[in-house]
Amino acid sequence: MPEIKSNSLSTMAVATSALRAQQGRMRVIAENIANANSTARTPGGDPYRRQVPVFKPTRVEGAEGVQMLRVDEDQSAFKTEYDPGNPAADAKGYVKLPNVNSLVEALDMKEAQRAYEANLNVIETARAMQSRTLDVLRK
Amino acid sequence: MGPDDIPLFGMLKSRLGYLSERQKVIAQNVANASTPGYQPRDLKPYSFQASLMNQSAGGQPYRGGKVVPAGGVSMMATSASHMVASHAPSAWRATAGADSVTTLDGNAVSLEDQMLKMSDARMNYDAAVGFYQKSMTMLRMAARKVNG
Numbered sequence: 001m002p003e004i005k006s007n008s009l010s011t012m013a014v015a016t017s018a019l020r021a022q023q024g025r026m027r028v029i030a031e032n033i034a035n036a037n038s039t040a041r042t043p044g045g046d047p048y049r050r051q052v053p054v055f056k057p058t059r060v061e062g063a064e065g066v067q068m069l070r071v072d073e074d075q076s077a078f079k080t081e082y083d084p085g086n087p088a089a090d091a092k093g094y095v096k097l098p099n100v101n102s103l104v105e106a107l108d109m110k111e112a113q114r115a116y117e118a119n120l121n122v123i124e125t126a127r128a129m130q131s132r133t134l135d136v137l138r139k
Numbered sequence: 140m141g142p143d144d145i146p147l148f149g150m151l152k153s154r155l156g157y158l159s160e161r162q163k164v165i166a167q168n169v170a171n172a173s174t175p176g177y178q179p180r181d182l183k184p185y186s187f188q189a190s191l192m193n194q195s196a197g198g199q200p201y202r203g204g205k206v207v208p209a210g211g212v213s214m215m216a217t218s219a220s221h222m223v224a225s226h227a228p229s230a231w232r233a234t235a236g237a238d239s240v241t242t243l244d245g246n247a248v249s250l251e252d253q254m255l256k257m258s259d260a261r262m263n264y265d266a267a268v269g270f271y272q273k274s275m276t277m278l279r280m281a282a283r284k285v286n287g
Contacts, residue, residue: 015170
């Protein structure tokens with residue numbers, strides 16, 4: 001692969017990798033919120049477990065970008081609710097509910113949005129600087 | 140001889156290089172704003188010394204028996220099969236330093252601080268490009284044929 005000389009190009013590649021990562025994070029948050037009430041299919045079984053994205057710095061175009069390495073499971077305890085009529089209830093009549101807290105998810109979503117906007121800002125600035133350089137040729 | 144051989148243009152070019160490199164470093168920080176344990180970096184402020192080292196690349200390899208780093212240390216090619224580095228290493232060095240806040244997961248990137256740095260780099264870049272353009276205009280004015 002040829003060496004990338006343009007700083008502007010690698011700046012944009014870095015910001016794009018971050019956009020992709022934040023997009024992936026949003027998907028995970030959406031999954032969590034969507035499954036906030038998903039109980040087990042079998043009686044006494046475990047319900048949906050909250051998913052947590054793991055970010056890691058990665059090389060893109062000769063610079064350090066970011067990628068969503070994997071999605072881990074949140075190991076915190078499930079909430080339980082007494083609901084004997086539920087098909088997922090165990091022998092004592094308790095149903096395990098997912099360890100998803102909508103407030104936490106909403107905060108995470110806000111943070112992902114903020115990071116996404118910041119990266120768009122970076123792209124916009126890099127683009128403006130590049131076109132300012134091209135202006136030298138124009139005059 | 141190109142415009143870069145004129146010291147003023149050479150310095151402006153070096154300044155533009157520094158600013159776009161800084162913008163890249165800031166982009167890396169912003170991209171890793173959610174990476175646990177990430178320490179933001181920044182380029183050391185542009186100094187006359189650094190610009191001088193960039194200017195005098197390849198000059199005076201020895202002084203008093205010691206190698207004087209000029210535009211970065213370059214390797215000696217003592218055999219025809221040795222490869223010579225195509226460009227000297229940059230005189231700027233990225234240094235790690237935490238922003239104003241560090242979160243619980245050890246991430247020390249503050250988006251606000253980074254945005255501030257980025258707009259600073261952008262304004263300085265615009266100023267340098269404007270200066271370059273004006274100097275070019277002056278050169279052109281001097282080279283123009285005078286009528287009458």
